[in-house]
Amino acid sequence: MRNVTVNLCALMLLGHVAFAQNTLSKAEQHRPQYHFSPRAHWMNDPNGMIYYKGTYHLFFQYYPDGSTWGPMHWGHATSKDMVHWHEQPIALYPDSLGYIFSGSAVLDSKNTSGLGKNGQVPLVAIFTHHNPRMEKEKTGKHEYQSIAYSLDEGKTWTKYAGNPVLPNPGISDFRDPKVRWFEPAKKWIMTLATKDHITFYSSPNLKDWAKESEFGKTIGAHGGVWECPDLFPLQHNGKQVWVLIVNINPGGPNGGSSTQYFVGDFDGKTFTPFSTDTKWMDYGADNYAGVTFANTGSRTILMGWMSNWQYANVVPTSPWRSANTIPRELGLKEVNKELFLTSTPVKELDVLNSTGFTVNKLAVKGQYDLTAKANNESGLFRLELATQKADDFSIVLANAEGNELVIGYDKKANAYYLDRSKSGTIDFEKGFGKRHTAPRLSTTPTISLTVMADVASVELFADNGLTVMTDIFFPEKPMNKLYLKSATGITVSNITYKTLKPALSNEQNN
Structure with missing residues (x-):
């Protein structure tokens, strides 16, 4: 692992002068110009994406001490338009429970968690703790789910004293919780990647979780481990349809990392697909671990990690590695009586x-x-x-x-x-x-x-x-x-x- 020392002031100057003139230095010649990339060091999966009070929050898997994968933190960037991003201080650091792996964030508007104080509505992050010490013990219980909360609109975060909130039952890959409120049953639903399938959990308060059902052991692509799922509703011809996306590595249609999806019904307990065909959200090599923003109303907007685990650690960029895709608005289209997911650039990009x-x-x-x-x-x-x-x-x-x-x-x-x-x-x-x-x-x-x-x-x-x-x-x-x-x-x-x-x-x- 290569350590990188960066003069942040020099990089800031480079960003405002060299980039504006489109005359990139040799080291920065592959720096994305309208995709988010960290100023320096390693980045992978987008995490905890949420819109709140006019600001889009992008958290991401981040290693601040090198430009290859290392002990994971949650980096943080904010934007008013999903186009111009401002990198913020690190949101979550590793602790005694482990590294901070992928997860999601929600607005707990009803304060079901009880974490809000003095009328302040909490933002709650739900994430995977990955314990490297326990991983060496080979018990299969080294990943478990924890929460943190923010009472200042996402600027700072406090980890819940009762972590983990969802212990591991003995599944080696037990991670990447994507949580959303399910209004008909007045409960939170967690979509969790559990090795080679998805497990759904529910909770009234984001602290106490009960298993609801499993999906996917005999359906879909299984060329690699299932990761970074998301479950969300979309409208089609006036009816609500549910989409389950599941990232898989390896096993993509063009090699390495990719994202499959399923269209069907969800009743608060069980996801039932309309068909068992394997569908792919993106056939390129470089859209992985994409999930949707929370709290965006009628719009469903996704961003992915623009790389592939086959080569992410060795791409020829410095002093950073990786960027995100542009934000994409998701929809459904019917072809030959079957529903397919559509992705189009968000209208905010027109400002470019x-x-x-x-x-x-x-x-x-x-x-x-x-x-x-x-x-x-x-x-x-x-x-x-x-x-x-x-x-x-x-x-x-x-x-x-x-x-x-x-x-x-x-x-x-x-x-x-x-x-x-x-x-x-x-x-x-x-x-x-x-x-x-x-x-x-x-x-x-x-x-x-x-x-x-x-x-x-x-x-x-x-x-x-x-x-x-x-x-x-x-x-x-x-x-x-x-x-x-x-x-x-x-x-x-x-x-x-x-x-x-x-x-x-x-x-x-x-």
Whole structure:
């Protein structure tokens, strides 16, 4: 494990000067410009995401003493718009009960926990304590659930004196509690990852938990351990439908970490899926451990960790490692009488839009160069594209060094793809430089795409978010060239291109 010493003032200056000019230093050349990343050191799963009094809180798995995984803390960042993030002091530190692993946070508006005082409504964090000493004893009881609370709108946190609130019954992987209030039964529901399945627990007060049911031992993908679940309702045709997402590592459709989901009913005790098919929320390699914000009303908004356990510890970034995906609004769409989860960029991201262009009815056969029209040295852009027919085509991001990131559609396979085999630095892990594919789920004759590109990532939302792919990449220089290609020929109904402004505001507020 490599320790990193950082001059925070110098980094802050770098953030406000170098980033604003889009002239990144060699060390920072892959720093995301509108995705959250910590100023320094290691980050993985988003935790405890909650909206309260006009502020979005993002907590995250954090190791402040190195840039590879280590004893976990809860880092903390806040935002008014989910676009401009401000890193805050560490929220939760390891203690005698163990490291602070993943979990969630809720607004206990009814003060069911009794932790509120003098009329102050408590925010309650529910998280996994991971005890390394007990892990060495191999009893299988080294993970258990604990709580902490905040009475100052999330600024500081106090751990509950009665921790743990949910002891381990003897399951080695017993973690990542996602808690929500279930109004019909007036109780809290905890969705917990328990090795190779999900276990649901309930509580009247966030302190005393009872087992309700289990799900998934014989359903879904089982190529790796189940982690970071979430259970939430969505509306479809005026009816409430429940979605259960489960992260799995390894076993994803394109290798390593990924997120599967199930659509069905939940009655406060048991989740019943409508089908037993395995569905994937994101077919790219780099959207893992995503969960939804609490307390966002009628909107359901998810952010994920933009990396993969196959290579997260060795990606060529310094002095930080990892970033989050953009926030995505979730919905449902019916295809052939089956419901699928959709993900689309939140509307708040529109604040990033800068100069751009629109082209209508463009016939492309061979290569069409959009570089001059885009006139974008940063490589940050949003592109909306619609076709008249679903024919072969690709969108190529490139630079003068010969690096290419290819986004495309293969008609014969009826599949979208992201190809990062020539995207720049790929030799840090043997499986990184590959082409990733995703089945096209839409049955419409036309294609619509939204592409969000940052300096070291691309997020593809196809057919109004029905098929989604997220990949990171590490070019030698910014991807400032842009091409459309089609060997067979394609007619593009319209293209809208917007250069995106950086959104870095990662100063620490002490």
